[in-house]
Amino acid sequence: xxxxxxxxxxxxxxxxxxxxxxxxxxxxxxxxxxxxxxxxxxxxxxxxxxxxxxxxxxxxxxxxxxxxxxxxxxxxxxxxxxxxxxxxxxxxxxxxxxxxxxxxxxxxxxxxxxxxxxxxxxxxxxxxxxxxxxxxxxxxxxxxxxxxxxxxxxxxxxxxxxxxxxxxxxxxxxxxxxxxxxxxxxxxxxxxxxxxxxxxxxxxxxxxxxxxxxxxxxxxxxxxxxxxxxxxxxxxxxxxxxxxxxxxxxxxxxxxxxxxxxxxxxxxxxxxxxxxxxxxxxxxxxxxxxxxxxxxxxxxxxxxxxxxxxxxxxxxxxxxxxxxxx
Amino acid sequence: xxxxxxxxxxxxxxxxxxxxxxxxxxxxxxxxxxxxxxxxxxxxxxxxxxxxxxxxxxxxxxxxxxxxxxxxxxxxxxxxxxxxxxxxxxxxxxxxxxxxxxxxxxxxxxxxxxxxxxxxxxxxxxxxxxxxxxxxxxxxxxxxxxxxxxxxxxxxxxxxxxxxxxxxxxxxxxxxxxxxxxxxxxxxxxxxxxxxxxxxxxxxxxxxxxxxxxxxxx
Ligand SMILES: Nc1ncnc2c1ncn2[C@@H]1O[C@H](COP(=O)(O)OP(=O)(O)O)[C@@H](O)[C@H]1O
Ligand SMILES: [Mg+2]
Numbered sequence: 001x002x003x004x005x006x007x008x009x010x011x012x013x014x015x016x017x018x019x020x021x022x023x024x025x026x027x028x029x030x031x032x033x034x035x036x037x038x039x040x041x042x043x044x045x046x047x048x049x050x051x052x053x054x055x056x057x058x059x060x061x062x063x064x065x066x067x068x069x070x071x072x073x074x075x076x077x078x079x080x081x082x083x084x085x086x087x088x089x090x091x092x093x094x095x096x097x098x099x100x101x102x103x104x105x106x107x108x109x110x111x112x113x114x115x116x117x118x119x120x121x122x123x124x125x126x127x128x129x130x131x132x133x134x135x136x137x138x139x140x141x142x143x144x145x146x147x148x149x150x151x152x153x154x155x156x157x158x159x160x161x162x163x164x165x166x167x168x169x170x171x172x173x174x175x176x177x178x179x180x181x182x183x184x185x186x187x188x189x190x191x192x193x194x195x196x197x198x199x200x201x202x203x204x205x206x207x208x209x210x211x212x213x214x215x216x217x218x219x220x221x222x223x224x225x226x227x228x229x230x231x232x233x234x235x236x237x238x239x240x241x242x243x244x245x246x247x248x249x250x251x252x253x254x255x256x257x258x259x260x261x262x263x264x265x266x267x268x269x270x271x272x273x274x275x276x277x278x279x280x281x282x283x284x285x286x287x288x289x290x291x292x293x294x295x296x297x298x299x300x301x302x303x304x305x306x307x308x309x310x311x312x313x314x315x316x317x318x319x320x321x322x323x324x325x326x
Numbered sequence: 327x328x329x330x331x332x333x334x335x336x337x338x339x340x341x342x343x344x345x346x347x348x349x350x351x352x353x354x355x356x357x358x359x360x361x362x363x364x365x366x367x368x369x370x371x372x373x374x375x376x377x378x379x380x381x382x383x384x385x386x387x388x389x390x391x392x393x394x395x396x397x398x399x400x401x402x403x404x405x406x407x408x409x410x411x412x413x414x415x416x417x418x419x420x421x422x423x424x425x426x427x428x429x430x431x432x433x434x435x436x437x438x439x440x441x442x443x444x445x446x447x448x449x450x451x452x453x454x455x456x457x458x459x460x461x462x463x464x465x466x467x468x469x470x471x472x473x474x475x476x477x478x479x480x481x482x483x484x485x486x487x488x489x490x491x492x493x494x495x496x497x498x499x500x501x502x503x504x505x506x507x508x509x510x511x512x513x514x515x516x517x518x519x520x521x522x523x524x525x526x527x528x529x530x531x532x533x534x535x536x537x538x539x540x541x542x543x544x
Binding site: 052054077078079080081082084086088090092093094095096097105106108109110137138139153157163 | 443445446448449450451452453454455456459463464467468470541542543544
């Protein structure tokens with residue numbers, strides 16, 4: 001649905017140049033909630049702004065829904081922007097328009113007739129739970145309510161793609177959760193593909209199924225969250241399950257990270273492994289995280305004994321993910 | 327001269343001033359608003375950067391603003407005559423008044439539009455607006471409270487300019503003050519005229535503030 005191919009972008013501030021993006025390639029499939037995380041200044045906003053060409057990349061190509069955004073004429077670009085919604089950290093609502101009028105804005109731009117507009121605005125206000133705030137001006141709304149208006153405005157023209165630039169970063173944790181729930185809801189109900197930029201790992205954990213990590217303009221890694229976290233070498237896994245620093249207690253032992261999903265955690269798999277194979281397990285640490293609707297756990301263990309390969313194969317067979325650390 | 331003699335003149339002069347200032351303000355807005363929008367749009371960091379055009383416009387605007395009004399008044403005489411058929415009288419004065427105020431108002435518009443947060447412009451662009459739509463649906467409505475204050479400011483400068491123009495045959499309150507107050511030493515007339523000008527200026531400012539506050543939803 002969204003594809004970036006070797007996208008680079010730099011800014012010149014007087015004399016010095018900032019490389020905001022270096023050859024970034026990534027692909028977001030239809031229906032995904034794809035997160036891009038990174039610290040402030042990593043290039044996240046630049047990346048998402050390249051997708052609707054608010055920022056023109058220096059090199060590289062970008063497609064959205066099969067259309068090459070990077071090659072469009074101005075008028076065609078406007079048309080395709082009408083089919084991409086965007087929400088912002090600072091909401092960016094028009095202060096002189098009511099909620100209803102703000103939501104009507106993209107419909108006006110798309111040339112929708114007045115009557116149809118009124119009906120659609122009403123529908124959208126319902127969808128985001130703001131029926132009673134139709135005539136309120138942004139100054140009269142809370143942060144969460146403003147972002148709901150922002151979301152309604154962004155999806156007014158039935159876009160396939162929603163771009164979210166730190167949409168919850170200005171909100172308190174409870175409001176953040178309710179906005180994230182709304183996004184997940186829209187993703188499921190409308191099949192909306194969401195590209196979500198954030199500096200908060202928590203946000204990724206709560207809603208994303210895929211993630212990319214950006215650092216100083218470089219894409220460090222990207223992929224399905226479950227794949228990334230079960231790889232103890234990945235940045236994501238290190239962020240979720242910080243590795244135990246201790247060296248090996250026993251030179252003959254090996255260290256491994258065993259990752260299991262909620263269902264597998266209920267079975268006493270490790271107990272049967274110890275019973276059936278000649279291995280000893282020494283627990284170094286463990287942690288369970290809620291990722292989306294799933295519980296994901298990771299145990300860091302030290303294994304010792306004669307049948308380590310067999311024991312590990314047993315775990316794999318049971319659906320656990322095992323990574324041996326050198 | 328007694329009251330019954332100059333009161334009607336005072337009334338007449340006030341109406342003339344209001345006419346001159348009102349009509350020039352109207353023309354100033356009609357000409358200055360697009361010019362201000364153009365200055366903002368063509369700026370290097372604007373929506374449609376045209377650095378050369380921007381520099382030329384900026385230069386002309388600054389030039390016109392640096393010219394003292396009294397000189398503009400004289401320089402424009404042939405132009406005014408060609409345009410309205412005469413170079414004296416209230417209607418003729420509207421021409422230099424407007425031309426003096428347009429560059430001023432254009433800068434006021436430019437700075438008001440600049441106050442609109444960049445995020446709003448980007449949100450508008452992200453929804454596929456054309457430049458014209460961003461100007462008419464975002465920039466101008468969002469800066470309306472500030473534009474109203476700008477119009478009031480322009481009106482006030484024009485009251486001052488019109489008094490000056492009055493001195494060289496434009497008519498209105500300035501004319502009255504000079505002719506009676508200065509040339510005939512009728513200090514009361516001068517004083518009353520000054521008070522009237524003051525009331526006019528204060529009234530415009532008060533109205534501008536009220537209207538701006540009423541329009542603002544921030
Ligand atoms: N318009 C701009 N002009 C100059 N530098 C910019 C501009 N936009 C972003 N940058 C620089 O590019 C880098 C990446 O910025 P950004 O994409 O906003 O990061 P993030 O959203 O991850 O915090 C930063 O170093 C920032 O200073
Ligand atoms: Mg950012």
